[in-house]
Amino acid sequence: MTTNLALEGTIDKILKNTENSILSSLKISLDDSKHNLDDSVTKLESEYDKIISDGKKEADKLEKQIVGGSDIEARNKQLLALEAAVNRVFTTALEQITNSARNSEYANLIKSLLEESTKILGTTQVKVFTNAKDKDVVKSSLSNFAGSELSSKTIDCIGGVKIESKDGAMKFDNTIDAKIDRLKPLIRKEIASKFGVKQ
Amino acid sequence: MTTAGGVQYSKISEIKGPLVVVDGVDNAAFDELVEIETNEGERRLGKVLEVGNGKAIVQVFEGTTGLSISGTNAKFVGKVMEMPVSKEVLGRVFDGLGRPKDGLPDPIADKFIDINGEPMNPEQREYPKDFIQTGVSVIDGLITLVRGQKLPIFSGSGMSHNLLAAQIARQATVVGTNDEFAVVFAAIGVQYSEAEYFRRSLEESGALKRSVLFLNTADDPAIERIITPRVALTVAEYLAFELGMHVLVILTDMTNYAEALREISAAREEVPGRKGYPGYLYTDLSTLYERAGKLNGRNGSVTQVPILSMPSDDITHPIPDLTGYITEGQIVVGRDLFRQGVYPPINILMSLSRLMKDGIGKGSTREDHAEIANQVYDAYSRSQEVRALAGIVGKAGLTDIDLKYMDVGDVFEKEFLTQATDENRTIEETLNILWKIVSKLPKNELTKIKDKYVEQYYQGK
Numbered sequence: 001m002t003t004n005l006a007l008e009g010t011i012d013k014i015l016k017n018t019e020n021s022i023l024s025s026l027k028i029s030l031d032d033s034k035h036n037l038d039d040s041v042t043k044l045e046s047e048y049d050k051i052i053s054d055g056k057k058e059a060d061k062l063e064k065q066i067v068g069g070s071d072i073e074a075r076n077k078q079l080l081a082l083e084a085a086v087n088r089v090f091t092t093a094l095e096q097i098t099n100s101a102r103n104s105e106y107a108n109l110i111k112s113l114l115e116e117s118t119k120i121l122g123t124t125q126v127k128v129f130t131n132a133k134d135k136d137v138v139k140s141s142l143s144n145f146a147g148s149e150l151s152s153k154t155i156d157c158i159g160g161v162k163i164e165s166k167d168g169a170m171k172f173d174n175t176i177d178a179k180i181d182r183l184k185p186l187i188r189k190e191i192a193s194k195f196g197v198k199q
Numbered sequence: 200m201t202t203a204g205g206v207q208y209s210k211i212s213e214i215k216g217p218l219v220v221v222d223g224v225d226n227a228a229f230d231e232l233v234e235i236e237t238n239e240g241e242r243r244l245g246k247v248l249e250v251g252n253g254k255a256i257v258q259v260f261e262g263t264t265g266l267s268i269s270g271t272n273a274k275f276v277g278k279v280m281e282m283p284v285s286k287e288v289l290g291r292v293f294d295g296l297g298r299p300k301d302g303l304p305d306p307i308a309d310k311f312i313d314i315n316g317e318p319m320n321p322e323q324r325e326y327p328k329d330f331i332q333t334g335v336s337v338i339d340g341l342i343t344l345v346r347g348q349k350l351p352i353f354s355g356s357g358m359s360h361n362l363l364a365a366q367i368a369r370q371a372t373v374v375g376t377n378d379e380f381a382v383v384f385a386a387i388g389v390q391y392s393e394a395e396y397f398r399r400s401l402e403e404s405g406a407l408k409r410s411v412l413f414l415n416t417a418d419d420p421a422i423e424r425i426i427t428p429r430v431a432l433t434v435a436e437y438l439a440f441e442l443g444m445h446v447l448v449i450l451t452d453m454t455n456y457a458e459a460l461r462e463i464s465a466a467r468e469e470v471p472g473r474k475g476y477p478g479y480l481y482t483d484l485s486t487l488y489e490r491a492g493k494l495n496g497r498n499g500s501v502t503q504v505p506i507l508s509m510p511s512d513d514i515t516h517p518i519p520d521l522t523g524y525i526t527e528g529q530i531v532v533g534r535d536l537f538r539q540g541v542y543p544p545i546n547i548l549m550s551l552s553r554l555m556k557d558g559i560g561k562g563s564t565r566e567d568h569a570e571i572a573n574q575v576y577d578a579y580s581r582s583q584e585v586r587a588l589a590g591i592v593g594k595a596g597l598t599d600i601d602l603k604y605m606d607v608g609d610v611f612e613k614e615f616l617t618q619a620t621d622e623n624r625t626i627e628e629t630l631n632i633l634w635k636i637v638s639k640l641p642k643n644e645l646t647k648i649k650d651k652y653v654e655q656y657y658q659g660k
Contacts, residue, residue, distance in 0.1 A: 057623065061404070068405025072290050075408075076303055079287075083304040120206055122225070169223050171207040171272070185283055185308050192307045 086191045097176060098158050102137050110134065110161065111141045114148075117163045117174045124148050129155045129162040207236070207274040212254070214263050214271075216466030217422040219245065221273045224255040230315065232280045233257045238270035244296065245273075246280060248467070258463055260296060262420035279315065282430045283308030284437040289381060290408045292398055295415025295423040297430040314429040316436060316490050325493040328557040330564055331447065331502060334370030334623035335363070337545045337616055340633055341572050342530050345558030346373065346445055347493035349503040351453075353519050354532040355512040361393050362620055363532075363543045364451050364506055368397070369404040370623045371447050378498065379444040382410040385431035387424045388455030391416050404621075411438075424459040432490045432501070439499030446499065448491070451506035457484075457518045473517045481521045488525045514549075528552040541617055548580055564626045567652040571633045574647040575611065578637060582608025600644070607639050634658055 100106065118124045125147040130138045132154045138161060142148050148163075155162055160175035180187070206226070213220040219235065233245040235257070245259040257273060259266075282297045285308050292301040297314075299305055327347030333339055344350050354360035368382045384401070386394050394414040401407040411434050415427045428450050435446045450456075457476060464477035472478040491503040505526070509519050512534055523529055533546030559568040582604045589597055589605065597605070615632045618624065624632075637645055638658035645653055 061621075061623075064405035065403060066405070068408045069402070071408050072402070075290060076301075079303050082307075169208060169210050171209070172205075173207070185305070185311070188305075189307050189309075 082192060082195060085195060086188050089191050090187075094158060094180070102134065106159075107137050107141065110137050111144065113160050113174045114138075114141055114145060114163075117161060117172045118145055118148070120172050121163060121165060121170050123165060125166050126163040127151050127166060129153060129164070131155055131157050131159065134159055134161075205234075205275040205277040207272050209272045211268045211271050211273065214266055214268060217259055217263055217420075217463055218248070218466050219257045219259055219263060219266065219271070219273060221255045221257060223253055224250065224275070225253070227255045227275050228279075230279045232276040232278055234274040234276060235259055235266065236272040236274065237266060241265075244280070247275070248463075256467070258422060258425075260420060260423045260426055262422060279313050280426070281311040282314050282433045283311050284434055284441075285309035286438075286442060288411050288434055289438075290410065292412040292414060293430070295387070295413060295419055295427040295430075297413065297426075297434075300414060310437065310441075312433050312437060314426065314433045315486075316429070316432060319489065319492055319494065323494050323496075325495050326557065327493055327500070327502075327554050328563075329500075330374065330558045330626075331445075332370075332372050332374050332626055333367045334372075334625075335366060335543060336618055336624050336629040336632060337543060337547060338367075338530065339564075339624070339626050340568075340615070340629040341547050341575065342528065342545070342550045342552040343555040343558050343564070343568075344502065344504070344552065345554045346500040346502050347491060348528075348552070348554045348558075349488050349491040349505070349526045350528050350530060350552055351519075351522050351526045352504060352506040352530045352532060353514060353522075354506060354508050355534055356508050356510075358508075358532050358534070358537045359542055359544065360506050360508065360532055361389070361396070361451060364449050364504070365397050365400045366543075366620055367504065368401060368410065368447070368449055369406045373445050374626070379442075380409060381435075381438050381444045381446045382406065383413075383431050383435040383438070383446055383448045384410060385413040385415075385427050385448070385450045387415050387427050387450065387452055388417050388419075388421070388458075389414075389452065391418070421455075421459045421462055424456050425463070428453075428456060428487050432487065435501045436490065439501045440494060440497050443498030446501050448501060448503045449506065450487075450503065453484075453505045453507040453522065454510070454518055456487075457507075476517050480517060481524065484521055485525045488522070527554050536612070536616070539612075541612055542620065543616070543618065545616065547576065547616075548583065565630055567648065567656060568626075568630060570648040570652060571630060571637065571656075574637050574645055575615075575633050577647060578604060578607045578640060578644075579611050582611070600641075603640055603644075607636055610636050610639060631656075 114128070118126060124145040127149055128138060128142060129151045135150070135154065139150050142150055157175040157177045160179070162171065162173050162175055164171045208221050208224055210222040211219055212222045227247050227250045229247055229250060231247045233247060235243045235245055243259055243261040245257040247255050248258050249256040283306060285306055287306045291299065291303065291306060294300045325347070327345045329346040331344045331346055333344060338344060352360055352363065368384050371380070371382060373380050384397060386397055394416050398412060398414070401410050401412065413427050413431045415423050431448060431450065435448045438444045439446045457480060460480065460483060461476050464471065465475065469477055472480060488503060488505065491501045493500040505522065507518055507522060509516050528551045531546045531549040533544050536544035536546060556569060560566060585597065585601045585604045586608060588601070594602070615636060634656045635658055642653055642657060642659070
């Protein structure tokens with residue numbers, strides 16, 4: 001009987017200890033779970049914020065890509081259309097210059113071109129080249145430039161003259177084509193402004 | 200621009216490397232543009248380097264291959280080389296001499312500007328102090344770029360500097376203002392694939408519409424490289440000082456520019472300086488780098504990021520050495536980090552932005568920026584020492600605090616330095632990562648930061 005009581009006491013003690021231990025474990029687990037849950041909420045919130053912000057960034061990137069691409073494409077098409085229009089104006093203008101009458105005004109132009117050319121080369125001892133159409137006009141102007149001679153060879157140009165020193169070491173191109181070529185960027189700007197293009 | 204053209208001379212006395220010597224020239228001017236016409240009627244551009252005694256020495260940009268003494272003509276155009284500029288150049292791709300490379304017509308010019316630029320009046324210069332966000336954490340956080348600054352990237356062959364350059368070009372922006380921002384990108388002697396990468400990268404990100412590209416590829420004539428940075432800077436100056444935009448100019452690779460300069464110098468038989476570069480390399484580089492800045496009373500700014508690859512990774516090589524004298528700091532790309540696969544592999548301990556202190560802090564980035572950046576520099580530097588020590592005594596021989604510093608080094612490289620090529624971090628995100636790094640250390644180690652910032656931003660327990 002005595003033995004049984006002692007045994008029961010021991011068993012009760014063990015049970016109590018075990019119960020305490022289990023309860024304490026449960027409490028720790030409960031605390032841990034609460035803690036983890038709290039942490040997860042914060043983590044979840046930050047993950048959520050990150051996903052949203054990454055999404056926004058990606059959307060911004062895509063928007064920039066699409067808008068930027070379309071802007072460039074539209075601008076390029078506009079540039080090509082403008083260039084085609086400018087070229088049409090150029091072609092028409094050149095045709096008009098080519099077909100213009102070789103009158104006294106034109107003779108004055110040739111004279112001034114010859115003056116400019118000989119001044120730049122620093123001599124009137126030059127050979128002058130021009131196109132077939134302007135030969136007569138040039139020939140009549142050459143009397144003012146001592147030592148100059150008109151070449152029998154003709155050149156392909158809209159108008160104007162090309163001169164060369166007698167030894168062939170220096171040349172100066174003063175044709176209308178060359179002048180237009182030099183001024184082309186400015187002329188293009190003028191034409192474009194007529195189409196409403198503002199810088 | 201005048202209607203009068205130039206005289207064409209046909210007496211070529213010598214062709215030597217990229218140079219043509221023309222005889223019987225009376226009225227040529229230094230730097231005057233010259234059109235060289237070959238036997239076949241092909242036209243090349245050049246400029247007068249020297250004139251006197253009836254001779255003119257002309258440097259041909261497109262090289263002299265195929266030219267012969269007889270039959271070659273040199274036409275002195277009567278003006279210096281000019282770049283046609285207008286707002287329309289934005290979104291365009293040009294070659295190294297400023298000619299369209301995108302299949303579109305020449306831009307309709309608003310102005311024609313001498314590519315050598317106008318010297319900036321030092322009195323009119325305004326001190327650079329406004330932040331530019333590149334979206335690259337290591338630059339924004341620790342080597343901050345400010346508007347009007349010239350901050351070179353020192354790299355080595357084969358490293359990822361071009362990826363970084365393209366990323367900066369795509370992402371760079373000025374925060375907190377509505378001012379317009381533009382990028383002028385000059386690729387000097389790069390491979391075709393790299394040039395194509397730059398173009399595609401800007402096009403696909405939508406950044407091309409605010410960019411201008413000048414592409415001189417490796418197979419283009421070397422002498423053209425002398426002109427490429429100059430045309431790029433001319434456009435940048437126009438956009439900045441005429442149109443009031445903030446312009447970031449990226450020049451890559453300046454080593455190729457210096458090589459071209461050496462080639463001309465050798466052909467002119469000049470007395471060589473260090474490693475064969477001309478003695479005036481410093482002066483020549485400064486004529487490019489000093490074109491960065493801000494002017495009083497003008498809205499815009501020109502900021503330069505020249506990139507140069509150091510031969511044999513030698514930072515004492517004349518090109519990085521002389522560049523360093525002129526620029527305001529440097530960003531050094533590290534071979535070790537590159538080998539570890541870190542991108543961008545920037546060695547912060549060798550890098551510095553001298554104007555950073557004026558471009559950060561309250562009103563620009565965040566009030567704690569300077570202090571957190573100093574603390575991270577300090578911690579990363581210590582982590583490198585600890586790593587070296589661990590290599591000798593092993594990890595077991597380190598103290599707890601040493602191990603924490605080692606951890607700081609790892610987190611710094613993995614989470615801060617490492618960034619995807621398309622990852623654009625805001626300055627706020629960058630600073631938060633910096634705080635995450637220092638939060639690996641106990642509070643008492645944070646000696647460079649005011650307590651109030653530690654209380655506000657420290658993330659440790």
